Amino acid sequence: MGISRRTKSVDLITKEFESISGAISTTELIDRLSEQINKTTIYRVLEKLEDDGYVHSFLGKQGITWYAKCDNCTGHYHHDEHPHFQCTECGKVDCLPITVQIPKIENRTIDKTNVLILGKCNMCL
Amino acid sequence: MGISRRTKSVDLITKEFESISGAISTTELIDRLSEQINKTTIYRVLEKLEDDGYVHSFLGKQGITWYAKCDNCTGHYHHDEHPHFQCTECGKVDCLPITVQIPKIENRTIDKTNVLILGKCNMCL
DNA sequence: TATTTTACTGCAACTGTGTTGCAATAGCAA
DNA sequence: TTGCTATTGCAACACAGTTGCAGTAAAATA
Numbered sequence: 001m002g003i004s005r006r007t008k009s010v011d012l013i014t015k016e017f018e019s020i021s022g023a024i025s026t027t028e029l030i031d032r033l034s035e036q037i038n039k040t041t042i043y044r045v046l047e048k049l050e051d052d053g054y055v056h057s058f059l060g061k062q063g064i065t066w067y068a069k070c071d072n073c074t075g076h077y078h079h080d081e082h083p084h085f086q087c088t089e090c091g092k093v094d095c096l097p098i099t100v101q102i103p104k105i106e107n108r109t110i111d112k113t114n115v116l117i118l119g120k121c122n123m124c125l
Numbered sequence: 126m127g128i129s130r131r132t133k134s135v136d137l138i139t140k141e142f143e144s145i146s147g148a149i150s151t152t153e154l155i156d157r158l159s160e161q162i163n164k165t166t167i168y169r170v171l172e173k174l175e176d177d178g179y180v181h182s183f184l185g186k187q188g189i190t191w192y193a194k195c196d197n198c199t200g201h202y203h204h205d206e207h208p209h210f211q212c213t214e215c216g217k218v219d220c221l222p223i224t225v226q227i228p229k230i231e232n233r234t235i236d237k238t239n240v241l242i243l244g245k246c247n248m249c250l
Numbered sequence: 251t252a253t254t255t256t257a258c259t260g261c262a263a264c265t266g267t268g269t270t271g272c273a274a275t276a277g278c279a280a
Numbered sequence: 281t282t283g284c285t286a287t288t289g290c291a292a293c294a295c296a297g298t299t300g301c302a303g304t305a306a307a308a309t310a
Contacts, residue, residue: 006278010287063189063267064188115225118236129306155296162260169259255306260303261303265299270292274289
């Protein structure tokens with residue numbers, strides 16, 4: 001069940017995603033919007049935007065949730081089957097438009113793969 | 126700074142790792158040992174055991190910390206550069222003795238790669 | 251063995267991320 | 281304009297993990 005009404009919260013949050021490059025953590029989003037939207041609402045809107053396929057979520061370095069409106073993923077390819085990169089210097093997180101091959105594994109099926117790559121981004125090299 | 130004194134807590138925790146196959150989450154370890162060891166101590170001992178290279182830590186599905194005494198990683202190869210597998214049915218987590226190739230990425234350096242594969246394990250197929 | 255040093259432990263209180271219940275508000279269709 | 285109900289804000293909660301500190305106990309030293 002995604003977004004069914006266009007509200008102030010939805011507008012503010014989508015505008016935030018349009019204005020950034022890369023991903024944003026829920027905590028950062030709450031910091032930026034807490035004077036205008038309650039944090040509970042932020043969590044709930046993000047959930048719905050993900051249902052709608054507008055953003056996707058994943059976990060960053062310390063296990064906190066990040067969201068990205070990734071242009072590289074569309075349609076059925078959506079569910080973040082691409083790796084994410086987090087810079088260990090500045091903390092910035094991006095989607096990587098590459099594919100990571102996972103070998104077949106005996107006696108197991110693979111539903112989903114989460115790949116987080118840690119390193120230095122081009123600004124911090 | 127790893128373990129420097131052999132205490133009851135260290136014995137109980139290492140004994141737990143000897144008795145299991147695969148990985149164990151901090152929460153499960155606390156459940157099992159909370160009558161014998163305080164949770165703060167469990168967190169602190171795990172940290173030291175990781176410093177010593179006896180176990181390694183990584184994040185599971187919901188961002189909680191897991192530890193494994195993985196036999197496949199030794200010496201400099203230690204720092205969990207292997208993928209981890211979490212069963213979406215039973216929740217069991219294992220180290221996978223395979224290598225995932227990460228392509229070189231322009232304008233970035235790679236320090237570490239976290240790969241979590243979600244799917245069904247051989248018991249749940 | 252007795253003493254001393256200090257690593258380790260337990261406790262209580264705290265932090266940060268995320269969730270839940272519920273009453274009030276506000277899109278939007280009719 | 282009205283009525284339905286999705287959405288919101290608030291307060292309180294849940295849970296993983298951390299911190300400060302005083303007391304305890306390995307283990308080195310005498």
